[in-house]
Amino acid sequence: MSSTFRHWLPVMLLCLSLCACGGARPSADSLRDKYVSVNLQVTGPVDIPSDDQGGLKTFTPEQLVEGKKLFESNCQNCHVGGVTTPNPKISLNLIKLQGATPPRDNVAAIVKFIRKPMSYDGTEEVYNCRKTDWLKDKEAENLGAFVVRAAQRAKAWGTARLESNQDSITLPPK
Numbered sequence: 001m002s003s004t005f006r007h008w009l010p011v012m013l014l015c016l017s018l019c020a021c022g023g024a025r026p027s028a029d030s031l032r033d034k035y036v037s038v039n040l041q042v043t044g045p046v047d048i049p050s051d052d053q054g055g056l057k058t059f060t061p062e063q064l065v066e067g068k069k070l071f072e073s074n075c076q077n078c079h080v081g082g083v084t085t086p087n088p089k090i091s092l093n094l095i096k097l098q099g100a101t102p103p104r105d106n107v108a109a110i111v112k113f114i115r116k117p118m119s120y121d122g123t124e125e126v127y128n129c130r131k132t133d134w135l136k137d138k139e140a141e142n143l144g145a146f147v148v149r150a151a152q153r154a155k156a157w158g159t160a161r162l163e164s165n166q167d168s169i170t171l172p173p174k
């Protein structure tokens, strides 16, 4: 082994290990989350409606993956695929969110809602949804961003089974 090589070997090894372990790990993980990359069509930062004034806020794939995980652990029991099993009329579908008073089609409105769930007409508190006042603001926002983006993009989000299958039904020729 030449002395030059011996001198550089540790440096080369260090570089190699940095290349192998460093880099954009979280983002690679989130790209592996197929639901977020395919169904929500999020592979890089996206702008999501954030308030009722038409404001937008940018969310990264990592934040949406966190939102999805929070949804899975806290909401999915009653809202799998965006439906509302205990009360199917009030699903998380975009049209439904838009039709609530006040509209729930933006991150701030969802955050407010999960802090204190209100009836569809906004007149009284309801107790059959899950009050998540223990979530940190950032977590609640990521969860809200996940719900809004899913309502915007995920195919068949919050629609009843028969409706959601319509796309795949082949109608006989007339």
Ligand code: HEC
Residues within 6 Å of the ligand: 071, 074, 075, 076, 077, 078, 079, 084, 086, 087, 090, 091, 092, 093, 096, 097, 100, 104, 110, 113, 114, 118, 119, 120, 126, 128, 129, 130, 132, 143, 147
């Ligand atoms: C125990 C079942 C249950 C759980 C868990 C639950 N929800 Fe709900 N959710 C409901 C019910 C029932 C309604 C309809 C409330 C009503 O009667 O107005 C609802 C309504 C909603 C609405 C309003 C939908 C609309 O169209 O206006 C949103 C948004 C919502 N839930 C989000 C969440 C989120 C986010 C979570 C997780 C943090 C969650 N829910 C957890 C049962 C649940």
